[in-house]
Amino acid sequence: MANTIRTFFATTRPTTLQATTLPALRRSGSTPASTMLPKKAFKTGSTAPEPPAPGVLRLISSRFCPYAHRTRLVLAAKGIDYETVNVCLKDRPEWFFAINPLAKVPTLQHDGKVVYESLVCNEYLDRVFPGRKLLPEEPLEKARIGMLQAIWDAKTQPNFMKVNMSKGEEQLKAFVALKEGLTLFENHLVTSGTPFFGGDQPGFLDYSIWPWFELRDLLLVNDVVKLQEVEFPKLFAWLSAMYDRPEVKTVAFDLDVFAKYVATAIAGNPDSDIGLGDSD
Numbered sequence: 219m220a221n222t223i224r225t226f227f228a229t230t231r232p233t234t235l236q237a238t239t240l241p242a243l244r245r246s247g248s249t250p251a252s253t254m255l256p257k258k259a260f261k262t263g264s265t266a267p268e269p270p271a272p273g274v275l276r277l278i279s280s281r282f283c284p285y286a287h288r289t290r291l292v293l294a295a296k297g298i299d300y301e302t303v304n305v306c307l308k309d310r311p312e313w314f315f316a317i318n319p320l321a322k323v324p325t326l327q328h329d330g331k332v333v334y335e336s337l338v339c340n341e342y343l344d345r346v347f348p349g350r351k352l353l354p355e356e357p358l359e360k361a362r363i364g365m366l367q368a369i370w371d372a373k374t375q376p377n378f379m380k381v382n383m384s385k386g387e388e389q390l391k392a393f394v395a396l397k398e399g400l401t402l403f404e405n406h407l408v409t410s411g412t413p414f415f416g417g418d419q420p421g422f423l424d425y426s427i428w429p430w431f432e433l434r435d436l437l438l439v440n441d442v443v444k445l446q447e448v449e450f451p452k453l454f455a456w457l458s459a460m461y462d463r464p465e466v467k468t469v470a471f472d473l474d475v476f477a478k479y480v481a482t483a484i485a486g487n488p489d490s491d492i493g494l495g496d497s498d
Protein backbone atom coordinates (compact mmCIF):
# COMPACT_ATOMS: atom_id res chain seq x y z
CA MET A 219 0.00 0.00 0.00
CA ALA A 220 3.06 2.27 0.04
CA ASN A 221 3.02 4.93 -2.68
CA THR A 222 -0.71 5.04 -2.59
CA ILE A 223 -2.07 8.23 -1.21
CA ARG A 224 0.10 10.38 -3.45
CA THR A 225 -2.03 9.12 -6.29
CA PHE A 226 -5.16 10.66 -4.74
CA PHE A 227 -3.72 13.97 -5.84
CA ALA A 228 -2.44 12.85 -9.23
CA THR A 229 -3.62 15.16 -11.94
CA THR A 230 -3.00 15.72 -15.58
CA ARG A 231 -3.16 19.36 -16.40
CA PRO A 232 -5.04 19.99 -19.64
CA THR A 233 -2.76 21.35 -22.32
CA THR A 234 -5.37 23.76 -23.59
CA LEU A 235 -7.26 26.11 -21.37
CA GLN A 236 -10.57 26.94 -22.94
CA ALA A 237 -12.53 30.01 -22.00
CA THR A 238 -15.62 28.84 -20.17
CA THR A 239 -18.96 29.80 -21.53
CA LEU A 240 -21.34 28.91 -18.80
CA PRO A 241 -24.90 28.43 -19.95
CA ALA A 242 -27.64 30.55 -18.48
CA LEU A 243 -29.06 29.73 -15.07
CA ARG A 244 -31.47 26.87 -15.33
CA ARG A 245 -33.06 26.74 -11.92
CA SER A 246 -34.79 28.93 -9.50
CA GLY A 247 -36.39 28.56 -6.12
CA SER A 248 -35.43 25.98 -3.61
CA THR A 249 -35.17 22.88 -5.79
CA PRO A 250 -32.93 20.39 -4.00
CA ALA A 251 -30.32 20.87 -6.65
CA SER A 252 -28.02 17.98 -5.82
CA THR A 253 -30.61 15.58 -7.17
CA MET A 254 -30.17 17.13 -10.60
CA LEU A 255 -26.43 16.65 -10.88
CA PRO A 256 -24.59 13.42 -11.57
CA LYS A 257 -22.45 11.84 -8.85
CA LYS A 258 -20.01 10.77 -11.54
CA ALA A 259 -17.02 13.01 -12.04
CA PHE A 260 -16.79 15.57 -14.83
CA LYS A 261 -13.66 14.91 -16.89
CA THR A 262 -11.48 16.63 -19.45
CA GLY A 263 -13.56 17.47 -22.49
CA SER A 264 -16.84 17.58 -20.56
CA THR A 265 -19.33 20.38 -20.94
CA ALA A 266 -19.47 22.60 -17.88
CA PRO A 267 -22.55 22.12 -15.73
CA GLU A 268 -24.81 25.11 -15.54
CA PRO A 269 -23.82 27.44 -12.70
CA PRO A 270 -25.71 27.05 -9.45
CA ALA A 271 -29.05 28.80 -9.24
CA PRO A 272 -29.27 32.00 -7.17
CA GLY A 273 -29.04 31.18 -3.50
CA VAL A 274 -27.76 27.64 -4.17
CA LEU A 275 -24.38 26.76 -2.79
CA ARG A 276 -22.27 24.40 -4.90
CA LEU A 277 -19.33 22.34 -3.75
CA ILE A 278 -16.94 21.33 -6.52
CA SER A 279 -15.48 18.23 -5.06
CA SER A 280 -13.94 14.83 -5.45
CA ARG A 281 -15.34 11.81 -3.60
CA PHE A 282 -11.95 10.69 -2.30
CA CYS A 283 -10.32 14.03 -1.43
CA PRO A 284 -9.53 14.61 2.27
CA TYR A 285 -9.49 18.37 1.73
CA ALA A 286 -12.96 18.31 0.19
CA HIS A 287 -13.94 16.11 3.13
CA ARG A 288 -13.01 18.96 5.48
CA THR A 289 -15.59 21.10 3.77
CA ARG A 290 -18.23 18.35 3.60
CA LEU A 291 -17.85 18.04 7.39
CA VAL A 292 -18.39 21.75 7.97
CA LEU A 293 -21.38 21.78 5.62
CA ALA A 294 -22.89 18.87 7.55
CA ALA A 295 -22.04 20.36 10.95
CA LYS A 296 -23.74 23.63 10.10
CA GLY A 297 -26.66 21.96 8.33
CA ILE A 298 -26.05 23.90 5.13
CA ASP A 299 -27.90 22.80 1.98
CA TYR A 300 -25.67 22.41 -1.04
CA GLU A 301 -25.22 20.61 -4.30
CA THR A 302 -22.13 18.71 -5.39
CA VAL A 303 -20.27 18.65 -8.67
CA ASN A 304 -17.57 16.00 -8.69
CA VAL A 305 -14.53 16.39 -10.90
CA CYS A 306 -11.97 13.82 -11.94
CA LEU A 307 -8.60 14.78 -10.47
CA LYS A 308 -6.59 12.86 -13.03
CA ASP A 309 -8.33 14.37 -16.03
CA ARG A 310 -9.67 17.65 -14.76
CA PRO A 311 -12.22 19.40 -16.96
CA GLU A 312 -10.93 22.50 -18.76
CA TRP A 313 -13.85 24.57 -17.43
CA PHE A 314 -12.68 24.00 -13.85
CA PHE A 315 -9.52 26.08 -14.51
CA ALA A 316 -11.72 29.00 -15.48
CA ILE A 317 -13.49 28.83 -12.10
CA ASN A 318 -10.43 28.20 -9.93
CA PRO A 319 -6.98 28.86 -11.45
CA LEU A 320 -5.56 26.10 -9.25
CA ALA A 321 -8.36 23.72 -10.29
CA LYS A 322 -8.24 22.12 -6.84
CA VAL A 323 -11.06 20.77 -4.76
CA PRO A 324 -12.80 21.87 -2.66
CA THR A 325 -14.08 24.92 -4.50
CA LEU A 326 -17.32 26.67 -3.63
CA GLN A 327 -19.61 28.61 -5.94
CA HIS A 328 -22.14 30.77 -4.22
CA ASP A 329 -24.25 33.51 -5.79
CA GLY A 330 -21.65 34.34 -8.44
CA LYS A 331 -18.75 34.18 -5.97
CA VAL A 332 -15.99 31.59 -5.98
CA VAL A 333 -14.11 30.45 -2.87
CA TYR A 334 -11.34 27.85 -2.85
CA GLU A 335 -8.79 26.29 -0.47
CA SER A 336 -10.41 24.07 2.15
CA LEU A 337 -9.62 26.23 5.19
CA VAL A 338 -10.69 29.40 3.39
CA CYS A 339 -13.89 27.67 2.28
CA ASN A 340 -14.59 26.51 5.84
CA GLU A 341 -14.08 29.96 7.32
CA TYR A 342 -16.29 31.45 4.60
CA LEU A 343 -19.05 28.97 5.42
CA ASP A 344 -18.68 29.65 9.13
CA ARG A 345 -18.94 33.39 8.68
CA VAL A 346 -21.63 33.56 6.02
CA PHE A 347 -24.05 30.86 7.10
CA PRO A 348 -26.10 30.74 10.28
CA GLY A 349 -25.81 27.93 12.77
CA ARG A 350 -23.28 26.89 15.34
CA LYS A 351 -20.09 28.99 15.10
CA LEU A 352 -17.05 26.82 14.51
CA LEU A 353 -14.31 29.43 14.93
CA PRO A 354 -13.99 31.29 18.23
CA GLU A 355 -14.52 35.05 18.24
CA GLU A 356 -12.04 35.66 21.04
CA PRO A 357 -8.72 36.64 19.37
CA LEU A 358 -6.37 34.53 21.50
CA GLU A 359 -8.59 31.46 21.28
CA LYS A 360 -8.79 31.92 17.52
CA ALA A 361 -5.00 32.34 17.36
CA ARG A 362 -4.54 29.07 19.28
CA ILE A 363 -6.67 27.22 16.75
CA GLY A 364 -4.70 28.87 13.92
CA MET A 365 -1.37 27.81 15.47
CA LEU A 366 -2.47 24.21 15.92
CA GLN A 367 -3.71 24.26 12.35
CA ALA A 368 -0.24 25.44 11.25
CA ILE A 369 1.36 22.59 13.21
CA TRP A 370 -1.01 20.14 11.55
CA ASP A 371 -0.21 21.49 8.08
CA ALA A 372 3.57 21.61 8.62
CA LYS A 373 4.33 18.65 10.87
CA THR A 374 1.47 16.26 11.17
CA GLN A 375 -0.49 15.82 7.96
CA PRO A 376 2.66 15.62 5.74
CA ASN A 377 4.00 12.87 8.00
CA PHE A 378 0.78 10.86 7.69
CA MET A 379 1.51 10.91 3.96
CA LYS A 380 5.24 10.24 4.35
CA VAL A 381 4.58 7.20 6.53
CA ASN A 382 2.27 5.93 3.82
CA MET A 383 4.64 6.59 0.97
CA SER A 384 7.92 5.35 2.45
CA LYS A 385 9.42 2.12 3.74
CA GLY A 386 12.06 0.96 6.24
CA GLU A 387 14.15 3.61 8.00
CA GLU A 388 12.49 6.47 6.20
CA GLN A 389 9.04 5.27 7.21
CA LEU A 390 10.05 4.88 10.85
CA LYS A 391 11.53 8.39 10.85
CA ALA A 392 8.30 9.80 9.44
CA PHE A 393 6.30 7.85 12.03
CA VAL A 394 8.37 9.34 14.87
CA ALA A 395 7.84 12.81 13.39
CA LEU A 396 4.11 12.11 13.05
CA LYS A 397 3.91 11.13 16.70
CA GLU A 398 5.83 14.27 17.74
CA GLY A 399 3.21 16.33 15.93
CA LEU A 400 0.34 14.34 17.42
CA THR A 401 1.77 14.79 20.92
CA LEU A 402 1.12 18.53 20.61
CA PHE A 403 -2.52 17.74 19.85
CA GLU A 404 -2.70 15.26 22.72
CA ASN A 405 -1.26 17.90 25.07
CA HIS A 406 -3.77 20.47 23.90
CA LEU A 407 -6.64 18.16 24.88
CA VAL A 408 -5.00 17.49 28.25
CA THR A 409 -4.65 21.22 28.93
CA SER A 410 -8.08 22.23 27.66
CA GLY A 411 -9.84 19.41 29.50
CA THR A 412 -12.46 19.35 26.74
CA PRO A 413 -13.37 16.38 24.52
CA PHE A 414 -12.91 18.34 21.29
CA PHE A 415 -10.50 20.98 20.04
CA GLY A 416 -13.55 23.19 19.63
CA GLY A 417 -14.58 22.66 23.29
CA ASP A 418 -17.66 20.66 24.19
CA GLN A 419 -18.48 20.24 20.53
CA PRO A 420 -16.23 19.86 17.50
CA GLY A 421 -15.06 23.11 15.95
CA PHE A 422 -13.06 24.31 12.97
CA LEU A 423 -9.88 22.35 13.80
CA ASP A 424 -11.69 19.11 14.61
CA TYR A 425 -13.16 19.08 11.11
CA SER A 426 -9.96 20.13 9.36
CA ILE A 427 -7.87 17.32 10.86
CA TRP A 428 -10.51 14.58 10.97
CA PRO A 429 -10.24 13.29 7.36
CA TRP A 430 -6.71 11.94 7.95
CA PHE A 431 -7.82 10.18 11.13
CA GLU A 432 -10.79 8.66 9.35
CA LEU A 433 -8.38 7.37 6.71
CA ARG A 434 -5.69 6.28 9.13
CA ASP A 435 -6.21 2.55 8.56
CA LEU A 436 -5.52 3.13 4.89
CA LEU A 437 -2.60 5.46 5.61
CA LEU A 438 -0.84 3.63 8.42
CA VAL A 439 -0.88 0.21 6.91
CA ASN A 440 1.37 -1.99 8.98
CA ASP A 441 1.55 -2.79 12.67
CA VAL A 442 4.88 -1.02 13.13
CA VAL A 443 3.28 2.30 12.27
CA LYS A 444 -0.05 1.89 14.08
CA LEU A 445 -1.00 4.57 16.58
CA GLN A 446 -1.39 3.18 20.09
CA GLU A 447 -4.07 4.30 22.53
CA VAL A 448 -1.65 4.08 25.45
CA GLU A 449 0.48 6.82 23.88
CA PHE A 450 -2.44 9.05 22.89
CA PRO A 451 -5.32 8.40 25.33
CA LYS A 452 -6.96 11.80 24.85
CA LEU A 453 -6.70 11.60 21.09
CA PHE A 454 -8.25 8.15 21.13
CA ALA A 455 -11.12 9.42 23.28
CA TRP A 456 -11.48 12.25 20.76
CA LEU A 457 -11.60 9.69 17.92
CA SER A 458 -14.48 7.84 19.58
CA ALA A 459 -16.32 11.07 20.30
CA MET A 460 -15.89 12.16 16.67
CA TYR A 461 -17.20 8.82 15.35
CA ASP A 462 -20.34 9.37 17.44
CA ARG A 463 -21.11 12.71 15.83
CA PRO A 464 -24.03 12.71 13.36
CA GLU A 465 -22.25 15.08 10.95
CA VAL A 466 -19.22 12.76 10.84
CA LYS A 467 -21.48 9.77 10.15
CA THR A 468 -23.45 11.62 7.49
CA VAL A 469 -20.45 12.30 5.28
CA ALA A 470 -18.23 9.38 6.31
CA PHE A 471 -16.06 7.80 3.66
CA ASP A 472 -16.96 4.26 2.66
CA LEU A 473 -13.56 2.79 3.48
CA ASP A 474 -14.13 -0.35 1.39
CA VAL A 475 -14.84 1.74 -1.67
CA PHE A 476 -11.96 4.04 -0.76
CA ALA A 477 -9.60 1.04 -0.64
CA LYS A 478 -10.82 -0.03 -4.08
CA TYR A 479 -10.19 3.48 -5.35
CA VAL A 480 -6.66 3.33 -3.94
CA ALA A 481 -6.12 0.03 -5.75
CA THR A 482 -7.11 1.63 -9.05
CA ALA A 483 -4.78 4.54 -8.28
CA ILE A 484 -1.87 2.18 -7.59
CA ALA A 485 -2.61 0.47 -10.87
CA GLY A 486 -2.12 3.88 -12.50
CA ASN A 487 -5.71 4.57 -13.43
CA PRO A 488 -7.56 6.15 -10.48
CA ASP A 489 -11.27 5.58 -10.95
CA SER A 490 -13.15 8.54 -9.47
CA ASP A 491 -16.45 6.83 -10.19
CA ILE A 492 -15.69 3.55 -8.49
CA GLY A 493 -18.64 2.17 -6.54
CA LEU A 494 -21.22 4.24 -8.40
CA GLY A 495 -24.05 2.66 -10.35
CA ASP A 496 -25.07 3.31 -13.97
CA SER A 497 -27.76 5.78 -12.90
CA ASP A 498 -25.42 7.87 -10.73
Ligand SMILES: N[C@@H](CCC(=O)N[C@@H](CS)C(=O)NCC(=O)O)C(=O)O
Pocket residue numbers: 226227228229280282283284285286307320321322323324334335336337
Ligand atom coordinates in the same frame (compact mmCIF):
# COMPACT_ATOMS: atom_id res chain seq x y z
N1 LIG B 1 -4.42 23.35 -0.09
C1 LIG B 1 -5.57 22.80 -0.77
C2 LIG B 1 -5.27 21.40 -1.18
C3 LIG B 1 -6.42 20.79 -1.96
C4 LIG B 1 -5.94 19.63 -2.84
O1 LIG B 1 -4.74 19.39 -3.00
N2 LIG B 1 -6.91 18.92 -3.39
C5 LIG B 1 -6.52 17.89 -4.33
C6 LIG B 1 -7.42 16.70 -4.30
S1 LIG B 1 -7.34 15.83 -2.78
C7 LIG B 1 -6.60 18.47 -5.74
O2 LIG B 1 -7.51 19.18 -6.06
N3 LIG B 1 -5.60 18.15 -6.52
C8 LIG B 1 -5.45 18.67 -7.83
C9 LIG B 1 -4.03 19.13 -8.05
O3 LIG B 1 -3.26 19.19 -7.09
O4 LIG B 1 -3.70 19.47 -9.14
C10 LIG B 1 -6.79 22.87 0.14
O5 LIG B 1 -6.61 22.90 1.36
O6 LIG B 1 -7.91 22.94 -0.37
